[in-house]
Structures are given as structure tokens and as C-alpha cells.
Amino acid sequence: MIGVRRLPLLTAALALGTALVLAGCGGDEGGGGADVAPVTGVTQVTAKDNRFSPAAIQVPAGTTVTWAFKDGFVPHDVVADGFTSGEPRRKGTFAHTFDRPGTYPYRCTVHDGMTGRVVVTAAG
Ligand SMILES: [Cu+2]
Numbered sequence: 001m002i003g004v005r006r007l008p009l010l011t012a013a014l015a016l017g018t019a020l021v022l023a024g025c026g027g028d029e030g031g032g033g034a035d036v037a038p039v040t041g042v043t044q045v046t047a048k049d050n051r052f053s054p055a056a057i058q059v060p061a062g063t064t065v066t067w068a069f070k071d072g073f074v075p076h077d078v079v080a081d082g083f084t085s086g087e088p089r090r091k092g093t094f095a096h097t098f099d100r101p102g103t104y105p106y107r108c109t110v111h112d113g114m115t116g117r118v119v120v121t122a123a124g
Contacts, residue, residue, distance in 0.1 A: 008065075026064050036054075036055050037056065039057050040059075043057070043066060044066045046067075046072045047067055048071045052114065054116075056118075056119065057118055060123050061119060062121070063120070064095050064098075066095045069090060069091055070091070079106060080105065083096045100119055107116045114117050
């Protein structure tokens with residue numbers, strides 16, 4: 001009987017998890033860098049007010065991008081496939097050099113919908 005009763009709970013938990021993942025991919029205003037056009041000529045992104053600004057930037061390969069954490073007592077991090085800023089932090093900076101062209105979406109694991117994107121083009 002226990003097994004029979006547990007199954008719906010597990011299903012519900014999985015459904016909720018899926019919903020959260022899908023919600024994180026939404027293109028709500030202000031939230032994400034997934035949909036906005038990338039800004040060129042910028043190599044520093046600021047984490048403030050629970051968002052990355054600019055949310056999307058475009059740089060040539062070989063560029064070092066710096067994230068500055070400036071949100072007072074609110075900690076943020078930068079996590080992507082291939083690199084991470086480590087523990088969420090309230091101040092200081094994190095830098096990553098992009099050697100290969102491609103699109104690199106990233107997110108803050110602390111805040112749903114706090115996402116950004118770095119578009120790396122072939123070096124000049
Ligand atoms: Cu955050």
C-alpha cells in the first residue's frame with residue numbers, strides 16, 4: 001500500500017521540477033539574456049538588482065569578460081557549461097576568457113530567471 005501511495009507524490013515532484021526548469025527558460029521582461037540582442041564593445045557585466053547587465057554581450061574570441069558583483073547583501077554567481085564563478089558572492093569580480101566562438105548562456109543559481117549570455121565571434 002505504501003508503494004501505491006508514494007507513486008503519485010513522486011510524479012508530482014517530478015512534474016514540479018520540470019515546471020521550474022521550464023520557468024527558468026522563460027523570456028520574461030528583465031529576466032533573461034536568452035532573447036535580447038547582445039551588446040558589443042562591452043566586456044564587463046554587472047550583477048545588480050537580481051539581474052545581469054547587460055544581459056547579453058558579444059565579444060571577439062580571446063576576450064576576457066569580467067562580472068562585477070554589486071548587489072549589496074544579495075549574493076550571486078555565474079554558472080555556465082564549462083565555467084563557474086564558484087560560491088555565490090556579494091562583492092568582487094569574476095573573469096573568464098572566451099577562446100572559442102560560440103554562444104555561452106549562463107545563469108545565477110541563486111535566482112530563478114537571472115540569466116545572461118555571451119556571444120563569442122571569431123577573432124578579428
Ligand atoms: Cu543572483
